[in-house]
Amino acid sequence: MGINLEAFFEHTKDTHLEQFHPQLRQALTVHYEQKIHGRSGEWDAALDAMPALDSTEYSFQDHSIRVAKPEALELDTEAYTAQLQAFMPWRKGPWNLLGVDIDTEWRSDWKWQRIAPHISPLEGRQVLDIGTGNGYFLYRMLGAGASLALGIDPTRIFLYQFHAAQRLLPTNGAHLLPLRSEHLPAFGSFDTVFCLGVLYHRRSPIDHIQELLSYLRPGGELVLETLVVPGGIDTILVPQDRYAKMSNVWFLPSTKALENMLRKIGLLDVRTVDVNQTTTQEQRATQWMTFHSLADFLDPNDPSLSAEGHPAPLRATIVATKA
Numbered sequence: 001m002g003i004n005l006e007a008f009f010e011h012t013k014d015t016h017l018e019q020f021h022p023q024l025r026q027a028l029t030v031h032y033e034q035k036i037h038g039r040s041g042e043w044d045a046a047l048d049a050m051p052a053l054d055s056t057e058y059s060f061q062d063h064s065i066r067v068a069k070p071e072a073l074e075l076d077t078e079a080y081t082a083q084l085q086a087f088m089p090w091r092k093g094p095w096n097l098l099g100v101d102i103d104t105e106w107r108s109d110w111k112w113q114r115i116a117p118h119i120s121p122l123e124g125r126q127v128l129d130i131g132t133g134n135g136y137f138l139y140r141m142l143g144a145g146a147s148l149a150l151g152i153d154p155t156r157i158f159l160y161q162f163h164a165a166q167r168l169l170p171t172n173g174a175h176l177l178p179l180r181s182e183h184l185p186a187f188g189s190f191d192t193v194f195c196l197g198v199l200y201h202r203r204s205p206i207d208h209i210q211e212l213l214s215y216l217r218p219g220g221e222l223v224l225e226t227l228v229v230p231g232g233i234d235t236i237l238v239p240q241d242r243y244a245k246m247s248n249v250w251f252l253p254s255t256k257a258l259e260n261m262l263r264k265i266g267l268l269d270v271r272t273v274d275v276n277q278t279t280t281q282e283q284r285a286t287q288w289m290t291f292h293s294l295a296d297f298l299d300p301n302d303p304s305l306s307a308e309g310h311p312a313p314l315r316a317t318i319v320a321t322k323a
């Protein structure tokens with residue numbers, strides 16, 4: 001059985017999103033169903049072997065996305081842990097599923113704490129999260145009152161992590177579609193669009209921001225988090241080669257340069273609400289992500305520099321309104 005994406009179509013029928021169903025189904029056929037991942041058989045089997053239930057005790061407001069183990073459920077915790085480990089590396093979290101603590105590479109709750117106080121209240125809002133990863137933030141958005149939290153991310157293993165959580169929960173407003181932002185229609189209707197940690201992976205930043213705007217309704221809010229560099233309005237780093245050992249980093253502006261771009265393409269009330277130096281407490285290798293992590297991406301003699309000699313990872317969140 002594996003992954004079933006029908007819950008999204010069921011939840012959004014008779015809403016303004018229904019008109020986009022044919023286009024989304026077509027994109028899923030081309031970019032998901034017809035692109036079979038080499039490990040999907042193994043992952044489907046791991047998912048199907050996991051307990052499925054309609055939990056009544058869960059929490060999306062604490063640092064971990066937590067689903068409690070019902071007393072009546074007989075669980076072989078060791079076997080369940082191994083099933084969850086089939087979906088390693090777990091990068092975004094933390095999670096606590098049926099008593100198993102998933103200590104992810106990132107303390108994503110710290111990012112949420114930095115962002116949440118500065119955005120329009122999510123109560124009743126329909127939100128879109130581009131590059132959602134495994135959907136950790138989708139639950140935090142539901143926990144903050146969003147009525148629909150749609151995440152988009154093409155990375156297959158993250159879709160399985162999301163479904164490992166979803167199969168423990170009653171029907172809810174979080175959905176993850178395994179697509180890229182380029183595959184989405186111009187919805188023109190979301191109240192808030194989040195794009196956290198994606199802009200620097202895109203070759204054409206202004207086109208990407210225009211794409212994000214096309215999903216928002218007029219008056220809707222854009223929440224953009226990305227890597228930045230220190231400097232003034234004219235500072236933009238395009239790393240010649242790798243940045244912090246990542247080969248897919250294209251464009252690191254200063255906050256002033258990024259604000260300028262947003263204003264120039266017509267966004268209103270543009271403001272940088274947070275700037276934060278990423279620490280090796282926030283991003284680190286754990287038992288659930290055993291590959292290299294931030295400490296390995298920095299200059300061993302000077303942690304203010306990346307391994308290549310660029311400024312070490314600094315992240316900013318910018319909030320703005322669509323005219």
Ligand SMILES: C[S@@+](CC[C@H](N)C(=O)[O-])C[C@H]1O[C@@H](n2cnc3c(N)ncnc32)[C@H](O)[C@@H]1O
Pocket residue numbers: 092108130131132133134152153154155158179180181182195196197198201
């Ligand atoms: C650095 S992670 C950020 C995850 C999460 N938003 C966060 O802030 O922790 C970047 C994510 O963006 C996804 N991604 C990359 N290009 C994308 C695109 N064009 N459309 C949607 N997602 C994309 C990747 O699969 C990855 O999960």
